[in-house]
Amino acid sequence: AQKITQTQPGMFVQEKEAVTLDCTYDTSDPSYGLFWYKQPSSGEMIFLIYQGSYDQQNATEGRYSLNFQKARKSANLVISASQLGDSAMYFCAMREPYTGTASKLTFGTGTRLQVTL
Amino acid sequence: DTGVSQDPRHKITKRGQNVTFRCDPISEHNRLYWYRQTLGQGPEFLTYFQNEAQLEKSRLLSDRFSAERPKGSFSTLEIQRTEQGDSAMYLCASSLYSLGSGGPEGLAQYFGPGTRLLVL
Numbered sequence: 001a002q003k004i005t006q007t008q009p010g011m012f013v014q015e016k017e018a019v020t021l022d023c024t025y026d027t028s029d030p031s032y033g034l035f036w037y038k039q040p041s042s043g044e045m046i047f048l049i050y051q052g053s054y055d056q057q058n059a060t061e062g063r064y065s066l067n068f069q070k071a072r073k074s075a076n077l078v079i080s081a082s083q084l085g086d087s088a089m090y091f092c093a094m095r096e097p098y099t100g101t102a103s104k105l106t107f108g109t110g111t112r113l114q115v116t117l
Numbered sequence: 118d119t120g121v122s123q124d125p126r127h128k129i130t131k132r133g134q135n136v137t138f139r140c141d142p143i144s145e146h147n148r149l150y151w152y153r154q155t156l157g158q159g160p161e162f163l164t165y166f167q168n169e170a171q172l173e174k175s176r177l178l179s180d181r182f183s184a185e186r187p188k189g190s191f192s193t194l195e196i197q198r199t200e201q202g203d204s205a206m207y208l209c210a211s212s213l214y215s216l217g218s219g220g221p222e223g224l225a226q227y228f229g230p231g232t233r234l235l236v237l
Contacts, residue, residue, distance in 0.1 A: 043206060105150075105162065106162070109158055
């Protein structure tokens with residue numbers, strides 16, 4: 001069963017507008033972490049934002065915020081005031097459990113965001 | 118503060134040849150990971166080290182693949198007898214783990230630029 005689902009293969013947004021990239025996840029572990037990464041055409045994965053399953057508040061990092069709805073098992077990324085440089089692939093990833101020796105990230109298939117003028 | 122570096126950035130080889138990739142993590146990071154990414158997919162976990170110990174290997178890591186981190190610093194990933202299906206981007210990442218570490222600083226993995234492998 002797919003653990004991370006990103007249903008939007010591609011998204012367009014106009015410069016200066018906000019955009020939401022969807023991510024749903026599946027786990028039976030109560031302790032997990034959710035990450036968003038950006039991958040420009042150069043290939044490097046850039047860490048954007050993190051949300052722990054026990055965090056009471058939604059994570060924010062500059063123009064990035066995470067809309068975490070635990071009961072729905074969704075962790076959508078919101079990018080405010082889009083810029084041309086935001087055009088890239090965006091990946092949602094999960095680490096379970098939250099701490100301990102298990103360490104690998106499981107990634108979704110990504111969403112390609114294109115910011116237009 | 119230098120990031121994760123990988124060498125080479127690109128590699129073209131013929132089927133059946135052996136290839137070796139190198140990863141240099143962020144200097145204070147004790148965990149190092151290898152992932153493989155094929156076109157249109159997210160990265161898939163291959164293996165990871167804590168210091169010099171290899172703690173987990175994916176079933177994706179066939180016996181043609183071997184990874185080492187002999188001194189707990191840089192790591193190498195070797196693929197023997199390459200096949201066309203090995204063509205992919207090989208990504209290395211590192212993180213700093215300590216008991217009780219939580220939050221993004223302790224859990225986020227920081228990736229290198231990747232090595233793109235093409236097997237002809």
